[in-house]
Amino acid sequence: MFKGSARLAGENNKEYSYRVIKEGIMSLKLRPGQAISEVELADALQISRTPIREVMGKLREEHLVEVLPQVGSYISKIKPQLIEEAAFMRYTLEKEIMKMACDSFPEDKLRELKRNVALQEEIIERKATDGLAFHKLDTKFHSIIFQGNNKEHVWDAITRLSTHYNRMRVLSEMENSFYTAFIEHKNIIKVIEEKDIEHVEEVVHTHILKPTKNWGKLYQPDSPYADYFDLSYKMPIFQ
Structure with missing residues (x-):
């Protein structure tokens, strides 16, 4: 499962989770098409689900995460x-x-x-x-x-x-x-x-x-x- 890097000085939970999840996507450590879970991400980063949920919304706006109703969330495939x-x-x-x-x-x-x-x-x-x-x-x-x-x-x-x-x-x-x-x-x-x-x-x-x-x-x-x-x-x- 995805592991987060060390927290930078002054980062709050939302900033930290956004940075490390996006870095995981951009480095392809989180593979295009890979299923992801807010629960698993929160556990991996050792933070609550609330900032993760907000970050997922931001990553959807950046075309990096897709949500399929009744199916789940995925790292966007490269288009x-x-x-x-x-x-x-x-x-x-x-x-x-x-x-x-x-x-x-x-x-x-x-x-x-x-x-x-x-x-x-x-x-x-x-x-x-x-x-x-x-x-x-x-x-x-x-x-x-x-x-x-x-x-x-x-x-x-x-x-x-x-x-x-x-x-x-x-x-x-x-x-x-x-x-x-x-x-x-x-x-x-x-x-x-x-x-x-x-x-x-x-x-x-x-x-x-x-x-x-x-x-x-x-x-x-x-x-x-x-x-x-x-x-x-x-x-x-x-x-």
Whole structure:
């Protein structure tokens, strides 16, 4: 059964349960399609059911938990449609934010990006397999770019739509490696630092859209992850 991590300083029961349950979902330790119980979660985290019930409602809003009447609650399967929509949103908006960054970007935020990438490199050098740790740094990397252009609320909106997209990134990176994303992040920094606006579209396309071309094989019938996906929405994805 799912086990919670240590409580952070100052976390109340609701904050704690939301963080650890969502981390379990995003790291795929709570598998897509897996049945979950408020009672079992409360027992695992050693808290009452009330905050768990509130957290489950929030996770439903984020498309991470589904409730089937008379059946039970499940971790939402990954929906390629939601991945495609999030990738479209990220590509469209990150192109523009990168152009703004090439025009003007605070030095302290540039240093923060470089520190972030240095931490990514440490994970790679340790040959760590913790996809969630790398993913947290990846997410923070992009949030810094939006913060540097005073568009952090835009990033928040992207994050809310990207829960299925981000699980797919974690799955893909677990199956392959973090190294490609790390190199692409270094290229993004180089474009910002050199104010190389002509290469913005290329680096953003390479980082966000190009990887999706290989994701389709992960939900084919012969994939070990086929059961992770909800393919009920019939449309061309990742073509």
